[in-house]
Amino acid sequence: MIRLGAPLSWLLSLLFSVSVTATELASPEQLEKSLAGLNETLKSDFDLSLLPELRKLRRDAQAIDALEIVAQTLLLEGQIRQQYGDYQQSLVLHNDALQLAVERQDLALMAQSRLAIARLEMDLERYNYAQRSLDDVHQLIVQLHDKSQATPHVAHRLLLAHRLWQGYLYVLLGSYHQAVAALHTEDLVVTGTPELLDKLLLVRAWALLKLGRYQQAQPILNQVAQSNILIRNQRMRIRFNLLQSMAWLQAGEFQKTLGTAMPALMETFTTRFLEEQADLQFVLSNAYVQLGDYQQAHLYLKRYALSKDALNFQKRNNKLLQLESQYALATQKQQLSLLEKDNAIQAQEIFRHQQILENTRLAQQRGALLLILALALLGFLYWRWQNKRYLSLLEEQVKQRTAELDERNRRLQALSYSDSLTGLHNRHYFFSAADKLLAQSRDVSQNTIFCLIDIDHFKQINDSYGHAIGDVVLQQFAEVVTSQLRAQDELVRWGGEEFLLVMPQTDMTTAQQVVERLHNAVAQYVFSHDDQPLSCTCSIGFAAYPLRLADAQLASWEQVLELADNCLYRAKNGGRNAWVGLKLPAQPLAMTFEQLQQNMETFTVTSTQLAG
Missing domain, CATH: 3.30.70.270 (Reverse transcriptase/Diguanylate cyclase domain)
Structure with missing residues (x-):
């Protein structure tokens, strides 16, 4: 009776575990609902605390082979990491999502992945690569329209996002007229995408203000002010106040400029938005100059210079970290390959010597010992010579690199002290x-x-x-x-x-x-x-x-x-x-x-x- 009970209890436990596992698998509808909730949360702000929930959702989607949801979670996690400066991991996640989209031949998902990569390249100031990605997105949108693979809502949303980031890239490159021309919405259906529309309008107002056309920018800012997106998203709220203060400044309303820019600047002190903080300080400096308060203007101008230096230093560090990680990865792979070859060669050499020693151990014991000692001495001398040679070469390289860095620092200081237009x-x-x-x-x-x-x-x-x-x-x-x-x-x-x-x-x-x-x-x-x-x-x-x-x-x-x-x-x-x-x-x-x-x-x- 006892012998029959043990296998029966094992079988019942196995069936129970299978049933429990089957009931724990989520349905595609539940996963899509969870993904929509995360998307809605991320519209307010990118929070690192959402990463565990995103990874759990990705595991559940992988369990039922919902590859589109897997790709969407990869894109969301990449955007969060991008916001916090982890550009290397963000690029890996975006490329993984793009690979899934290519495997599924999902043109809409490929376009979303390319847009995410373009935004990352803009943050890294690699504008040529960003433009290539945006060109690829445009081609994918044309293919979507020709093949009718996506719903009209998805196609319009992708087209609106493409125009938004193309205009943003033009502004970063200083092509403000091209940005204004690109950021139009007359031929688009923009229902259901208020956050994209508000971002596009803000970028258009930004380009108009760069051109000094504040009269055209103010109605756009008034339209954005009526949206509830500003209440939810802190960065958009700060960016809106920055642009509004720029418009007041150009219009000559300097007290309104101070009243708008100062609270926005205070709000940036507890955030990671260093670029907006620097721009607000520059606006306040100009406003105080116009009001004749040169002491305050000088104070905020110095703070602006410090913020820009910190921002430039952060960008340089991000680029250096990316290059160092790529170089470290390539070096590690090369070293592993060399170690594998060296281990194989050493194993063959050891086996050959063991055979020789076993066959001639009694007759040539003394000669083999002397030979080994001679080889060891020669090897040691050779190692010492190579070590000294390597150290001298390394010292020379360090001196050369130090001289190059000094020269670059000297040139950077000269550039920071010179006006690029007049040479003064x-x-x-x-x-x-x-x-x-x-x-x-x-x-x-x-x-x-x-x-x-x-x-x-x-x-x-x-x-x-x-x-x-x-x-x-x-x-x-x-x-x-x-x-x-x-x-x-x-x-x-x-x-x-x-x-x-x-x-x-x-x-x-x-x-x-x-x-x-x-x-x-x-x-x-x-x-x-x-x-x-x-x-x-x-x-x-x-x-x-x-x-x-x-x-x-x-x-x-x-x-x-x-x-x-x-x-x-x-x-x-x-x-x-x-x-x-x-x-x-x-x-x-x-x-x-x-x-x-x-x-x-x-x-x-x-x-x-x-x-x-």
Whole structure:
């Protein structure tokens, strides 16, 4: 009875386990419902805590051979990892999904995988590869339309996503007109895809703002503001506020700019959205400049520079990590192959020696021992020689690589201090070298003149002739001004159409002569591009450093620069094509800096006075 009971109980347990396993397998409808729920959750934010649930869903889909759901989970996990900077694993997951789509000949799934890869390539700044993937997506959408493999809703959604990321790529490449042309929805049915439509509209508004067309961007932003997607997705909400603040800035609504950008910037401090944080800091800096609060503008400009440096460092690290992982994988495979070959050779050698030793052990024991010792000594000497040779070669390579890195760092520093359009030093260079340039000017007998030069009506030149002609005017303007300067003078592109001229060891009389000379040179010069002549003038404001105030106070160079900017404002407000300088007495002033600002008219000298 006992012998029959044991097999019977084993059979019953086996049947029970099979039945339990069969009941635990989920149906395709349940898996699709779970996938839809995860998709809806990810529309709000990409959360790492969703990875275990995604992997469980993928295992359940693999158990019932639901390969489309498997591919969708691979794409979702790849997007989550991409958001957190794991580009290598994200690329592997996207390629796995693409491989499943190719095996199933699912054109819609292939297009989704290609779109995910294109977005990843954009994050890695490999724009050529991103464009190739987008071209492949376009071909797949055409095939879907011809073969009618997908429902109209899926085809329209893929077409909308393709236009969204194609326009986004154009914006990243600086082709803003192409982006505006690509991001249109007139011929698309956009029902059922509000998140894609809102993203497309935001990118279109971004491109319009880059072109300075805030009047066209504002209605688009108003349309997006009515969507509930902004409430759910934090990044889209921050991006919307950034674009809205840019629109307010271009419209001249600077208080509204501060009111929109400041809360959005505070929201980024607890997030990983470093790029939006840097852009918001730049917008705030520009708004404070327009409001005349240069201290706050300078503060946010420095924060913007730090954020951009951190962002660039993060991008460089991501690229280096990807290259290092690929190199490490290739090296590991090569080493494994070499080890396998070496092990096979060593095994054959050992077997051969064992046979020789066994056959001749008694007769040639002493000779074999001496031979082995000689071989061991030679091998040791050879190893020592190879080791020294390798170490010397490695040291030489390290020295060469160190020299190359030093040279690259030097070039990067030079690039960061130079304006790519005019070849002049930029604002960053001046801030870093200001103390050195002004070291000799702390002696009262040695003055340094700060001179701010602004091209008159430069915006009209851009609007009338285009930004390309405007860039040519900036280059020729820099050449004309530089030709009128002395050897010790330093010309810096301060921003936009504004330049800063630093004239060390210069008194006010000489400064007026230099300013008058370069003012006349610009007015007489005929700017041209492609045989298209045009003329322009400039307005100039200048002041001298050091500046002695009441109670033996010494004004900072930032305050002197602010006085020069006030003189520039007076020159522009007085009709432009003029210069205004601040000519102070040699003895210290019996007033504070604020009092001097209020009584500047007493000490100013203008080009009209000089002419009279």
